[in-house]
Amino acid sequence: MAHSWKRSVYAAAAPLLFALSTLYSSATHAASDPCKVNAKSAACKAEQAKAAKKAPAKTSAKAPAGKTAAEKPAAKTAAASTTKPAAKSAAKAAPARKTVTTKTVTTTKTVAGRKETVIKTAAGKPATVTTRTLSPVRTTAAADAGQAVARLTTPSSQAAALRSSVAYVQDLATSTVLFSKNEDTVRPIASISKLMTALVVVDANLPMDEMLEVSDDDIDRLRHAASRLPVGTRLSRADMLHVALMSSENRAAHALGRYYPGGMPAFVRAMNEKARELGMLDTHFVEPTGLSSENVSSPRDLVRLLRAASQRPLIHRYTTDTEYDVEMRKGRMQTFRNTNALVRNADWDIKVSKTGYINEAGECLVMLARINGRDLAIVLLDSQGKYSRVADAVRIRKFVQNEVAML
Numbered sequence: 001m002a003h004s005w006k007r008s009v010y011a012a013a014a015p016l017l018f019a020l021s022t023l024y025s026s027a028t029h030a031a032s033d034p035c036k037v038n039a040k041s042a043a044c045k046a047e048q049a050k051a052a053k054k055a056p057a058k059t060s061a062k063a064p065a066g067k068t069a070a071e072k073p074a075a076k077t078a079a080a081s082t083t084k085p086a087a088k089s090a091a092k093a094a095p096a097r098k099t100v101t102t103k104t105v106t107t108t109k110t111v112a113g114r115k116e117t118v119i120k121t122a123a124g125k126p127a128t129v130t131t132r133t134l135s136p137v138r139t140t141a142a143a144d145a146g147q148a149v150a151r152l153t154t155p156s157s158q159a160a161a162l163r164s165s166v167a168y169v170q171d172l173a174t175s176t177v178l179f180s181k182n183e184d185t186v187r188p189i190a191s192i193s194k195l196m197t198a199l200v201v202v203d204a205n206l207p208m209d210e211m212l213e214v215s216d217d218d219i220d221r222l223r224h225a226a227s228r229l230p231v232g233t234r235l236s237r238a239d240m241l242h243v244a245l246m247s248s249e250n251r252a253a254h255a256l257g258r259y260y261p262g263g264m265p266a267f268v269r270a271m272n273e274k275a276r277e278l279g280m281l282d283t284h285f286v287e288p289t290g291l292s293s294e295n296v297s298s299p300r301d302l303v304r305l306l307r308a309a310s311q312r313p314l315i316h317r318y319t320t321d322t323e324y325d326v327e328m329r330k331g332r333m334q335t336f337r338n339t340n341a342l343v344r345n346a347d348w349d350i351k352v353s354k355t356g357y358i359n360e361a362g363e364c365l366v367m368l369a370r371i372n373g374r375d376l377a378i379v380l381l382d383s384q385g386k387y388s389r390v391a392d393a394v395r396i397r398k399f400v401q402n403e404v405a406m407l
Contacts, residue, residue, distance in 0.1 A: 161395055163388035165362070166381035168299035169396055171374050172307055178376070178400055180299070186282045187381050189297045190356030190364050191248045193290035195309050195319075198245055200270045201237070201256050202312050208238040212259050218251040222291050223358065227251045228334060239326055245318040247336040248355060250289040257288035264288075278304045293360035303377040306368045309352045310375075319353045340365065341390055348397075351375065355389070365389040371400050 166187060169179035177183070214233045229235075229243070229251045237256065244252040260267035264287075271285040282298035283305075297305075309315045322344045323337045339355040342348045349370040356364035362382035369376055378396060383389040 162380075162383075162392045163385055164380040164383035164392045166299060166379070167392065167396065168303065168377075168379040169400065170303050170377045172303075172368070172377055173375060179396055183299050185381070186296050186298045188293040188358065188361035189290060189295055189302070189381065190358045190361040191250075191290040192297070192302065192305075192354050192356045192364055192366055193285060193288065193295045194244050194248065194253050194356075195305050195315070195352075195354050195366070196271050196274060196285060197253050197256060197288040198241055198315050198318070199305070199308060199312065200260070200267065200274055201241055202314055203274070204260065204270075206237060206260075208236065208241075210237050210259075211235070212237055212240050212255050214251050214255055215258075217258060218254040220250055220289075220291055225250055225291065228336070230329075233328060235326065241314070242318045242321070242324055243326060243336045245315065245354065246321050246324060246338050248339050249336070250291060253289045254287075275301070275305075278308055280304050290356055290361075291358060293358060299379040299381070302366050302379045306352055306366055306377045306379075310368050316351055320350050340367070342367070342393060363389040365393060367393065369397075371397055376400065 162181065165182060166185050167179060167181040168177070168183050170177050211234050214229050214231055214235075216231055218229075219231070220227070227250060228247075229249055235243075235252070237259070240252040240256050243249040244256065257264050257267035260270070267288060268285055271288065272283075275283040275285070278301075280297065280301035282296070283301045284294070284296055286292050286294045309319070319338075320343050321338060323335055326334045326336060328334045338344070338353070340350075340353045343350050343353055350367055351370065352366075352368040354366050362384060363380075363386070364383070365378070365380045367378045369378060378393060380389050380392050380396075383392055385391075
Protein backbone atom coordinates (compact mmCIF):
# COMPACT_ATOMS: atom_id res chain seq x y z
CA MET A 1 0.00 0.00 0.00
CA ALA A 2 2.89 2.27 0.92
CA HIS A 3 4.83 1.37 -2.35
CA SER A 4 1.80 2.09 -4.48
CA TRP A 5 1.56 5.54 -3.00
CA LYS A 6 5.21 6.33 -3.72
CA ARG A 7 4.89 5.22 -7.32
CA SER A 8 1.86 7.44 -7.78
CA VAL A 9 3.74 10.50 -6.39
CA TYR A 10 6.84 9.77 -8.62
CA ALA A 11 4.74 9.37 -11.77
CA ALA A 12 3.03 12.68 -11.09
CA ALA A 13 6.33 14.53 -10.41
CA ALA A 14 8.39 13.13 -13.37
CA PRO A 15 7.12 15.54 -16.02
CA LEU A 16 7.80 18.46 -13.74
CA LEU A 17 11.38 17.29 -13.08
CA PHE A 18 12.10 16.88 -16.89
CA ALA A 19 10.85 20.37 -17.65
CA LEU A 20 13.07 21.81 -14.93
CA SER A 21 16.20 20.01 -16.29
CA THR A 22 15.56 21.27 -19.81
CA LEU A 23 15.15 24.81 -18.57
CA TYR A 24 18.42 24.53 -16.59
CA SER A 25 20.33 23.22 -19.63
CA SER A 26 19.09 26.05 -21.84
CA ALA A 27 20.02 28.58 -19.22
CA THR A 28 23.52 27.12 -18.89
CA HIS A 29 24.09 27.18 -22.75
CA ALA A 30 22.80 30.70 -22.90
CA ALA A 31 25.25 31.69 -20.22
CA SER A 32 28.19 30.16 -22.28
CA ASP A 33 27.17 32.04 -25.54
CA PRO A 34 26.95 35.72 -24.66
CA CYS A 35 25.65 36.64 -28.14
CA LYS A 36 22.42 34.69 -27.39
CA VAL A 37 21.98 36.51 -24.12
CA ASN A 38 22.75 39.96 -25.58
CA ALA A 39 23.97 40.38 -29.17
CA LYS A 40 25.16 43.92 -28.47
CA SER A 41 27.06 43.13 -25.35
CA ALA A 42 30.88 43.48 -25.09
CA ALA A 43 31.19 39.77 -24.38
CA CYS A 44 29.42 38.94 -27.67
CA LYS A 45 31.72 41.27 -29.64
CA ALA A 46 34.80 39.76 -28.07
CA GLU A 47 33.61 36.26 -29.01
CA GLN A 48 33.02 37.35 -32.62
CA ALA A 49 36.54 38.82 -32.80
CA LYS A 50 38.05 35.51 -31.66
CA ALA A 51 36.08 33.62 -34.33
CA ALA A 52 37.24 36.06 -37.03
CA LYS A 53 40.88 35.53 -36.11
CA LYS A 54 40.56 31.71 -36.33
CA ALA A 55 38.99 31.68 -39.84
CA PRO A 56 41.98 33.24 -41.80
CA ALA A 57 44.45 30.90 -40.08
CA LYS A 58 42.64 27.81 -41.43
CA THR A 59 42.46 29.21 -45.00
CA SER A 60 46.15 30.06 -45.11
CA ALA A 61 47.10 26.57 -43.95
CA LYS A 62 45.21 25.02 -46.85
CA ALA A 63 46.41 27.49 -49.45
CA PRO A 64 49.90 28.66 -48.53
CA ALA A 65 50.38 30.42 -51.84
CA GLY A 66 47.33 32.59 -51.22
CA LYS A 67 45.35 30.87 -54.00
CA THR A 68 42.27 28.76 -53.76
CA ALA A 69 41.97 25.30 -55.30
CA ALA A 70 40.09 26.78 -58.24
CA GLU A 71 42.81 29.31 -58.95
CA LYS A 72 45.66 26.74 -59.24
CA PRO A 73 44.38 24.92 -62.42
CA ALA A 74 43.57 28.24 -63.96
CA ALA A 75 47.11 29.45 -63.40
CA LYS A 76 48.59 26.30 -64.94
CA THR A 77 46.26 26.54 -67.94
CA ALA A 78 47.19 30.14 -68.50
CA ALA A 79 50.88 29.32 -68.36
CA ALA A 80 50.50 26.47 -70.83
CA SER A 81 48.45 28.54 -73.30
CA THR A 82 50.59 31.66 -73.27
CA THR A 83 54.16 30.84 -72.31
CA LYS A 84 54.94 28.05 -74.90
CA PRO A 85 53.51 29.77 -78.00
CA ALA A 86 55.22 32.93 -76.93
CA ALA A 87 58.52 31.10 -76.70
CA LYS A 88 58.05 29.53 -80.16
CA SER A 89 57.10 32.87 -81.68
CA ALA A 90 60.13 34.46 -80.13
CA ALA A 91 62.35 31.72 -81.56
CA LYS A 92 60.96 32.28 -85.06
CA ALA A 93 61.14 36.03 -84.82
CA ALA A 94 64.70 36.04 -83.53
CA PRO A 95 66.78 33.25 -85.15
CA ALA A 96 70.13 32.42 -83.66
CA ARG A 97 72.91 34.68 -84.80
CA LYS A 98 76.63 33.98 -84.91
CA THR A 99 78.65 36.38 -82.88
CA VAL A 100 81.59 37.82 -84.79
CA THR A 101 84.38 39.12 -82.63
CA THR A 102 86.83 40.08 -85.39
CA LYS A 103 86.85 43.43 -87.14
CA THR A 104 86.07 41.92 -90.56
CA VAL A 105 83.64 39.28 -91.74
CA THR A 106 84.39 37.06 -94.76
CA THR A 107 81.60 35.25 -96.62
CA THR A 108 81.76 32.97 -99.68
CA LYS A 109 78.90 32.18 -102.06
CA THR A 110 78.45 30.80 -105.55
CA VAL A 111 76.33 32.85 -107.96
CA ALA A 112 75.74 31.92 -111.60
CA GLY A 113 78.85 29.78 -111.79
CA ARG A 114 81.10 32.24 -109.95
CA LYS A 115 82.67 31.74 -106.55
CA GLU A 116 82.54 35.14 -104.80
CA THR A 117 84.46 36.06 -101.65
CA VAL A 118 83.25 39.23 -99.90
CA ILE A 119 85.15 40.83 -97.01
CA LYS A 120 83.07 43.23 -94.89
CA THR A 121 84.14 45.65 -92.22
CA ALA A 122 82.67 45.70 -88.71
CA ALA A 123 80.29 48.41 -89.90
CA GLY A 124 78.87 45.97 -92.43
CA LYS A 125 80.16 47.70 -95.56
CA PRO A 126 82.15 45.77 -98.16
CA ALA A 127 85.83 46.57 -97.95
CA THR A 128 87.21 44.15 -100.57
CA VAL A 129 85.48 41.93 -103.14
CA THR A 130 87.37 39.22 -105.06
CA THR A 131 85.77 37.01 -107.68
CA ARG A 132 87.14 33.85 -109.29
CA THR A 133 85.25 32.20 -112.14
CA LEU A 134 84.78 28.45 -111.67
CA SER A 135 82.95 25.84 -113.66
CA PRO A 136 79.66 24.96 -111.94
CA VAL A 137 79.16 21.29 -111.08
CA ARG A 138 76.09 19.44 -112.14
CA THR A 139 75.28 15.79 -111.90
CA THR A 140 73.08 13.77 -114.15
CA ALA A 141 71.43 10.42 -113.61
CA ALA A 142 72.80 9.08 -116.90
CA ALA A 143 75.22 6.19 -116.67
CA ASP A 144 78.34 5.77 -118.73
CA ALA A 145 80.00 2.35 -118.35
CA GLY A 146 77.97 1.70 -115.23
CA GLN A 147 79.08 4.89 -113.47
CA ALA A 148 77.25 8.13 -112.83
CA VAL A 149 78.53 11.06 -114.86
CA ALA A 150 79.55 14.19 -113.00
CA ARG A 151 80.13 17.34 -115.02
CA LEU A 152 82.26 20.44 -114.80
CA THR A 153 80.95 22.63 -117.61
CA THR A 154 83.44 24.72 -119.53
CA PRO A 155 84.38 28.14 -118.14
CA SER A 156 83.60 30.75 -120.78
CA SER A 157 87.19 32.03 -120.89
CA GLN A 158 88.52 28.57 -121.75
CA ALA A 159 85.79 27.91 -124.32
CA ALA A 160 86.45 31.22 -126.06
CA ALA A 161 90.12 30.33 -126.54
CA LEU A 162 89.31 27.16 -128.50
CA ARG A 163 89.13 27.07 -132.28
CA SER A 164 86.98 23.90 -132.19
CA SER A 165 83.23 24.44 -132.05
CA VAL A 166 82.81 21.14 -130.18
CA ALA A 167 85.12 20.07 -127.33
CA TYR A 168 84.69 17.34 -124.76
CA VAL A 169 87.04 15.83 -122.16
CA GLN A 170 86.07 12.93 -119.92
CA ASP A 171 87.95 10.96 -117.29
CA LEU A 172 87.44 7.32 -118.28
CA ALA A 173 88.06 5.97 -114.76
CA THR A 174 85.42 8.11 -113.02
CA SER A 175 83.31 9.21 -116.04
CA THR A 176 83.76 12.80 -114.83
CA VAL A 177 83.42 15.33 -117.62
CA LEU A 178 86.25 17.80 -117.09
CA PHE A 179 85.58 20.04 -120.05
CA SER A 180 82.69 20.46 -122.43
CA LYS A 181 81.59 22.78 -125.19
CA ASN A 182 78.49 22.05 -127.28
CA GLU A 183 78.49 18.48 -126.00
CA ASP A 184 74.98 17.71 -127.31
CA THR A 185 75.89 18.44 -130.92
CA VAL A 186 75.59 15.66 -133.51
CA ARG A 187 77.98 16.38 -136.37
CA PRO A 188 79.78 14.75 -139.31
CA ILE A 189 82.91 13.05 -137.99
CA ALA A 190 84.93 12.52 -141.21
CA SER A 191 87.76 9.97 -140.84
CA ILE A 192 87.03 9.41 -137.13
CA SER A 193 84.73 6.82 -138.76
CA LYS A 194 87.80 4.68 -139.39
CA LEU A 195 87.96 3.80 -135.68
CA MET A 196 84.64 1.99 -136.09
CA THR A 197 85.94 0.42 -139.32
CA ALA A 198 88.91 -0.96 -137.38
CA LEU A 199 86.71 -2.16 -134.51
CA VAL A 200 84.52 -4.18 -136.90
CA VAL A 201 87.52 -5.68 -138.71
CA VAL A 202 89.34 -6.68 -135.50
CA ASP A 203 86.23 -8.12 -133.82
CA ALA A 204 85.40 -10.18 -136.92
CA ASN A 205 88.60 -12.22 -136.34
CA LEU A 206 89.38 -12.23 -140.05
CA PRO A 207 92.87 -13.46 -141.08
CA MET A 208 95.18 -10.44 -140.82
CA ASP A 209 97.68 -11.91 -143.30
CA GLU A 210 95.10 -12.25 -146.10
CA MET A 211 96.11 -10.17 -149.13
CA LEU A 212 93.68 -7.46 -150.28
CA GLU A 213 93.94 -5.57 -153.57
CA VAL A 214 92.97 -1.95 -154.18
CA SER A 215 90.48 -1.74 -157.06
CA ASP A 216 88.60 0.92 -159.01
CA ASP A 217 85.77 0.54 -156.51
CA ASP A 218 87.99 2.03 -153.82
CA ILE A 219 88.59 5.30 -155.68
CA ASP A 220 86.93 8.35 -154.08
CA ARG A 221 84.53 9.74 -156.66
CA LEU A 222 82.69 11.90 -154.10
CA ARG A 223 85.48 14.32 -153.09
CA HIS A 224 88.26 13.06 -155.36
CA ALA A 225 90.65 12.80 -152.41
CA ALA A 226 94.21 11.84 -153.22
CA SER A 227 95.67 8.49 -152.19
CA ARG A 228 99.13 6.95 -152.05
CA LEU A 229 97.72 3.52 -152.84
CA PRO A 230 97.41 3.13 -156.61
CA VAL A 231 94.84 0.74 -158.05
CA GLY A 232 96.30 -2.75 -158.08
CA THR A 233 98.27 -2.32 -154.83
CA ARG A 234 98.24 -5.53 -152.83
CA LEU A 235 98.63 -5.36 -149.04
CA SER A 236 97.78 -7.68 -146.21
CA ARG A 237 94.68 -6.94 -144.18
CA ALA A 238 96.98 -5.92 -141.31
CA ASP A 239 98.83 -3.40 -143.49
CA MET A 240 95.57 -2.04 -144.91
CA LEU A 241 94.29 -1.52 -141.36
CA HIS A 242 97.60 0.03 -140.30
CA VAL A 243 97.71 2.74 -142.96
CA ALA A 244 93.97 3.37 -142.70
CA LEU A 245 94.27 4.17 -138.99
CA MET A 246 97.69 5.84 -138.89
CA SER A 247 97.67 7.80 -142.17
CA SER A 248 93.89 7.86 -142.75
CA GLU A 249 94.19 6.16 -146.15
CA ASN A 250 90.67 6.13 -147.60
CA ARG A 251 91.30 3.46 -150.24
CA ALA A 252 92.63 1.09 -147.56
CA ALA A 253 89.55 1.64 -145.38
CA HIS A 254 87.22 1.11 -148.32
CA ALA A 255 89.04 -2.11 -149.32
CA LEU A 256 88.64 -3.44 -145.76
CA GLY A 257 84.89 -2.97 -146.03
CA ARG A 258 84.68 -4.44 -149.51
CA TYR A 259 86.55 -7.61 -148.44
CA TYR A 260 84.28 -8.13 -145.42
CA PRO A 261 82.08 -11.26 -145.63
CA GLY A 262 78.89 -10.13 -147.38
CA GLY A 263 80.58 -7.14 -149.00
CA MET A 264 80.12 -3.42 -148.30
CA PRO A 265 76.40 -3.56 -147.33
CA ALA A 266 77.16 -6.18 -144.66
CA PHE A 267 80.13 -4.16 -143.42
CA VAL A 268 78.14 -0.92 -143.01
CA ARG A 269 75.41 -2.88 -141.27
CA ALA A 270 78.02 -4.31 -138.90
CA MET A 271 79.31 -0.77 -138.17
CA ASN A 272 75.86 0.42 -137.12
CA GLU A 273 75.18 -2.73 -135.12
CA LYS A 274 78.47 -2.22 -133.25
CA ALA A 275 77.46 1.38 -132.55
CA ARG A 276 74.16 0.22 -131.02
CA GLU A 277 76.03 -2.40 -129.03
CA LEU A 278 78.29 0.29 -127.53
CA GLY A 279 75.35 2.55 -126.70
CA MET A 280 76.20 5.08 -129.42
CA LEU A 281 72.62 6.22 -129.98
CA ASP A 282 73.53 9.47 -131.78
CA THR A 283 75.78 7.72 -134.30
CA HIS A 284 75.10 6.56 -137.87
CA PHE A 285 77.38 5.27 -140.65
CA VAL A 286 76.82 4.90 -144.39
CA GLU A 287 80.38 3.92 -145.44
CA PRO A 288 83.74 3.01 -143.82
CA THR A 289 86.00 5.97 -144.79
CA GLY A 290 84.25 9.05 -143.37
CA LEU A 291 84.23 10.84 -146.73
CA SER A 292 80.43 11.04 -146.51
CA SER A 293 78.96 13.79 -144.33
CA GLU A 294 76.22 11.32 -143.41
CA ASN A 295 78.62 9.58 -141.01
CA VAL A 296 77.63 11.43 -137.85
CA SER A 297 78.14 11.14 -134.11
CA SER A 298 78.17 13.10 -130.83
CA PRO A 299 81.04 13.75 -128.38
CA ARG A 300 79.63 11.34 -125.79
CA ASP A 301 79.30 8.59 -128.39
CA LEU A 302 82.87 9.12 -129.57
CA VAL A 303 84.10 8.68 -125.99
CA ARG A 304 82.41 5.26 -126.01
CA LEU A 305 84.15 4.47 -129.29
CA LEU A 306 87.52 5.53 -127.86
CA ARG A 307 86.96 3.39 -124.78
CA ALA A 308 86.20 0.32 -126.92
CA ALA A 309 89.12 0.97 -129.29
CA SER A 310 91.56 1.25 -126.37
CA GLN A 311 90.70 -2.31 -125.38
CA ARG A 312 91.99 -3.68 -128.73
CA PRO A 313 95.83 -3.75 -128.63
CA LEU A 314 96.11 -3.72 -132.41
CA ILE A 315 94.14 -0.47 -132.68
CA HIS A 316 96.21 1.07 -129.89
CA ARG A 317 99.42 0.16 -131.73
CA TYR A 318 98.35 1.24 -135.21
CA THR A 319 96.86 4.59 -134.16
CA THR A 320 99.89 5.66 -132.13
CA ASP A 321 102.71 4.57 -134.47
CA THR A 322 104.62 7.61 -135.70
CA GLU A 323 105.43 6.09 -139.11
CA TYR A 324 105.34 2.78 -141.00
CA ASP A 325 107.11 1.46 -144.09
CA VAL A 326 104.98 -0.50 -146.55
CA GLU A 327 106.29 -2.58 -149.48
CA MET A 328 104.44 -1.53 -152.58
CA ARG A 329 104.50 -3.02 -156.08
CA LYS A 330 107.85 -4.04 -157.57
CA GLY A 331 109.45 -4.04 -154.14
CA ARG A 332 109.22 -0.26 -153.73
CA MET A 333 108.96 0.89 -150.09
CA GLN A 334 106.56 3.62 -149.09
CA THR A 335 106.72 5.43 -145.73
CA PHE A 336 103.44 6.45 -144.12
CA ARG A 337 103.29 8.86 -141.19
CA ASN A 338 100.75 9.55 -138.48
CA THR A 339 98.39 12.42 -139.26
CA ASN A 340 98.43 13.44 -135.58
CA ALA A 341 101.69 15.28 -134.86
CA LEU A 342 101.17 14.88 -131.09
CA VAL A 343 102.10 11.18 -131.20
CA ARG A 344 105.66 12.29 -132.03
CA ASN A 345 105.77 14.55 -128.99
CA ALA A 346 107.45 12.83 -126.03
CA ASP A 347 105.47 15.00 -123.60
CA TRP A 348 102.27 13.24 -124.60
CA ASP A 349 101.25 9.73 -123.53
CA ILE A 350 98.64 8.79 -126.15
CA LYS A 351 96.80 5.45 -126.12
CA VAL A 352 94.45 5.93 -129.10
CA SER A 353 94.42 8.66 -131.74
CA LYS A 354 92.51 9.54 -134.91
CA THR A 355 92.21 12.64 -137.04
CA GLY A 356 89.66 13.56 -139.67
CA TYR A 357 88.68 16.27 -142.14
CA ILE A 358 86.00 17.06 -144.68
CA ASN A 359 84.46 20.47 -145.36
CA GLU A 360 81.27 19.68 -143.46
CA ALA A 361 83.10 18.30 -140.41
CA GLY A 362 86.04 20.72 -140.20
CA GLU A 363 89.29 19.58 -138.62
CA CYS A 364 88.61 16.76 -136.12
CA LEU A 365 90.71 14.98 -133.52
CA VAL A 366 89.89 12.31 -130.95
CA MET A 367 92.42 10.92 -128.50
CA LEU A 368 92.74 8.81 -125.42
CA ALA A 369 95.69 10.28 -123.52
CA ARG A 370 97.11 9.90 -120.03
CA ILE A 371 97.37 13.29 -118.31
CA ASN A 372 98.22 13.80 -114.65
CA GLY A 373 97.89 10.08 -114.04
CA ARG A 374 94.38 9.91 -115.53
CA ASP A 375 93.18 8.34 -118.79
CA LEU A 376 91.25 11.10 -120.53
CA ALA A 377 89.15 10.94 -123.68
CA ILE A 378 89.51 14.14 -125.73
CA VAL A 379 87.08 14.97 -128.53
CA LEU A 380 87.59 18.02 -130.79
CA LEU A 381 85.23 18.55 -133.73
CA ASP A 382 84.83 21.28 -136.35
CA SER A 383 88.08 23.09 -135.66
CA GLN A 384 88.96 25.89 -138.07
CA GLY A 385 92.55 26.06 -139.31
CA LYS A 386 95.12 23.45 -140.31
CA TYR A 387 96.81 23.25 -136.90
CA SER A 388 93.90 24.41 -134.77
CA ARG A 389 92.90 20.97 -133.50
CA VAL A 390 96.43 20.29 -132.21
CA ALA A 391 96.59 23.74 -130.59
CA ASP A 392 93.22 23.12 -128.93
CA ALA A 393 94.46 19.79 -127.58
CA VAL A 394 97.45 21.60 -126.03
CA ARG A 395 95.16 24.24 -124.50
CA ILE A 396 92.90 21.57 -123.00
CA ARG A 397 95.88 19.71 -121.60
CA LYS A 398 97.08 22.87 -119.83
CA PHE A 399 93.58 23.46 -118.48
CA VAL A 400 93.42 19.93 -117.12
CA GLN A 401 96.89 20.13 -115.61
CA ASN A 402 96.39 23.52 -113.99
CA GLU A 403 92.80 24.48 -113.23
CA VAL A 404 91.10 21.09 -112.97
CA ALA A 405 93.84 19.80 -110.67
CA MET A 406 93.04 22.62 -108.22
CA LEU A 407 89.26 22.02 -108.09
